[in-house]
Amino acid sequence: MHAIETLGISKRFGDLRALSDVSFTVGEGETFGFLGPNGAGKTTTIRILTGITAPTSGTARIFGHDIVRETVAARRQMGIVHETSNIYTDLSAWRNLMFAAELYRVGRREREKRGAELLEVFDLADRQHDRTRGFSKGMKRRLTLAMGLVNSPRLLFLDEPTSGLDVQSNLIIRDVIRGLNEDGVTVFLTTHNIEEANLTCDRVAIIDHGRIAAIDSPERLKETIQSVQSVEVAFHPGGRVAADDLAALSRVREVRKEGDKFRLITEDPPGVLEEVMAFAPRAGVRVISVNTRGPSLEDVFIRLTGLDVRTKGVTTAD
């Protein structure tokens, strides 16, 4: 039996088609990523799978239970971490956790034991009796995760679990996801962070404008565009280099500025290397590092979602 099975799900909001014919399955124990840009339909998909909204057409099953007709049975198996950290800011961390457990009818002894464990895991134990109003964003996020796990779900929905968090909170959350995976819990997570999907997911669906563009493991997705190679080059700080100039090099197909580096997409990395080394003295700048790289999940993503904004011809701000 699949943990999640969707068949031809569509969702309309008035004239807007938020989801079009979305079909996929998630096996039990799998960590499945839903990767897509803002407005792609990730949250809408989670709201349908958790029975908060009904699909306009199509069906979804959670461990065999139809989410529209057997909503309660389907939900008993789930934990849900919503996109916003929806905690009660007038209550303490402990009361929030206990409330979440009571909604799922976790018995008193069980919920107190589980609550204490989760507060340790998420590094909130020493603040458990404080009102959560004063919590930082990361603390609120961690508490939201703890609340999603307090009923020991078989299937956990995570809507952008780590978006906007610092390294420490991020690491805790990733660790927890990995641990869940080892314990056989199925995880469905949405993200627009490609690296997160690459690091945590067994399989990834790339969704754009409400349609699934591809579903596969991160490595297999990268293989599908193996032709995309790139040279990453950094110039001495202060050297004024325009992306346009690099794009003008004959073997460069595409230029992306990535932080203090440029990424030159090409089918011929050695050729580009030669061109760059010749270009540098002409432009009066010094190359301080060079790397060649295979395709990243980001390349797949950009290819599939047609995100052309950063392709050839984009100039840098500095």
Added chain:
Amino acid sequence: MEGWFGQVSTELAAAWAIAKKDILIWYLKPGIIVSGMLFPLFMFLAFAVGRPAEPTVLVPGLVAITILFSASSIEPVSIPIERRMNTFDRLLSAPISLHAVVLGESLSGFLYSIGIALVPLAAGLAVFRAGIVGPAFLVAGVVLTAFCFSTMGTLFAAYPTESPGDIMSMLNLVRLPLIFISGVFIPLSQLPSAGQFIALLSPLTYGSDLIRAGFTGEAHFGPAVDVGLLLVFILVFQFAANLLYRRFND
């Protein structure tokens, strides 16, 4: 049937958890106390004082409008704020039916208004020396009226807004006229016939009739009719709320 019984008790446990959460958060908020306690008091002063009225009209009237306002003073504030904070999604995605959510939300207003109603009741007994002759009528009247109007508050809060003011103004559009058309301070028998007809449509009519029966021993419609119609109103509000939460929940 173990499965059926299990689900009902799960729903009730979850409804109680929801109510407990609201009690912890809302009972001590100043805004709630003002609208639940002071508002009915001012209404009472405005309508009742200075008129040559019997304690057996004044005291039940004050108790009835106190319940009307206090029972529907929590959910119309708490639910839009839960929407704004997205905590409402937790309730909507819990493994319980919408009926349990509606019931849980109504429970906090219900218990609150029972507590608040004790104040005018005690004052009535002490100051006006009103005597209770039908305790069962009084208890049934207080409990059913409180439950009826707290469910009405939850029903109004179904309107999908994140601002409590929106719901409060809609609610007052209903609550204020109810005081006039329900024979609260003017006995039904003294209303003109058109007024008597309109009064039939108001749940407060039956609630205040039943509460007054607690002090006079007699109900205009008969206690069974009052109880029956209050139960009908409660069910209608409960199911309408269930429907609206589903409808607006997109």
